[in-house]
Amino acid sequence: MTGTKRYVAVAVAAAALITASTAAYGVPTAKPAPAAARPAHGSVLSAHAPALPARTAPTARIVAPDEHVTEPGGAEFWLTPEGKHWTTLDNPDPQFTNVVNGNIDLHTPGVSAFVEGTAQGHVTLSGVYYGGTGTASRVTVRTTAGTLHAKPLELAGNPGWGVWYVSTDLPAADENYAVRHVVVRDTTGGVYSRLDLS
Template sequence: MAGRKRYAAVAVAAAALITAPTAAYGVSPAGPASAARPAHGAAVPAHARVLQVAKTAPTARIVAPDEHVTEPGGAEFWLTPEGKHWTTPDNPYPQFTNVVNGNIDLHTPGVSAFVEGTAQGHVTLSGVYYGGTGTASRVTVRTTAGTLHAKLLELAGNPGWGVWYVSTDLPAADQDYAVRHVVVRDTTGAVYSRLDLN
């Protein structure tokens, strides 16, 4: 009987450990071990949460100058120090957005947006983001077809700008009004830059 009681006590203790909530904590090399852990259930400091988010958040794909990236719908993008270059299936002639000629203020947060569609209703949306604080991480594009999540491209060396792109199917009648909002967020979730159209 004593053996059963001891077994039951161990089982209860193990269950309590498994179901107990966890908390992140850090250890200060100079402080005592008892000061390293917050009280049970204590909140993790805000700066620790921000660092954790920044550590796991995605960032732009870093590309070499003139490295071509093909979007699933067939559009191609490549970056040079001068700006964004691209082609689409319906327009194979290269297009260009210059980021160094003074038309874009790289010190002020901003986003551009281009919508290019095919007769079949496939739309490529893209643009340049620039001037924000922090590291660009995610781009959300609200359109007449719903909310899309774009991919990001940047050159190495923190040039202060990058390119976003995404594609979707959209009725031809809606293509002129496709983009409602473009919001670029940094690795902490804060707004890096945004564009509001409709």
């Protein structure tokens, strides 16, 4: 009986050794990734970074003929195939700039500028740009009181001209407020047309 117990004990010990050796050699151990392939602590591999959306340059707002656009100071602008129409709070009678009567050469880049002030010290600046190549994108207006960024409007169908407008409060001490430069840039950042008055 004692011999049987010793035999069973040896068999159990042998089975434990076989199982331990199988576990040690039957499962491959994981090797650490090479240093070049491991991301630094707290970083993400660039292969998993999301792609950023491409930025596109703004273009002029496209309006329907006779569609009125009101700027914050109360002036209204609307376009027809013949040209620019507008009113201001101090001058509610419609004004008009004709772009098809031959006074403007739509094949030569150019910009016009109007400055209209109110008794309350508010100023509306606007004009027509025309003749440039590419697509009008941004309008920068430099005045004696600083730089403004105007909004461009166009009719559909690439008519070769558009309208820009912006308003601001006139500095109380500036009695000789004037426009110095108007630059219209295209979607690539190049100059579509410009006006230099100084």
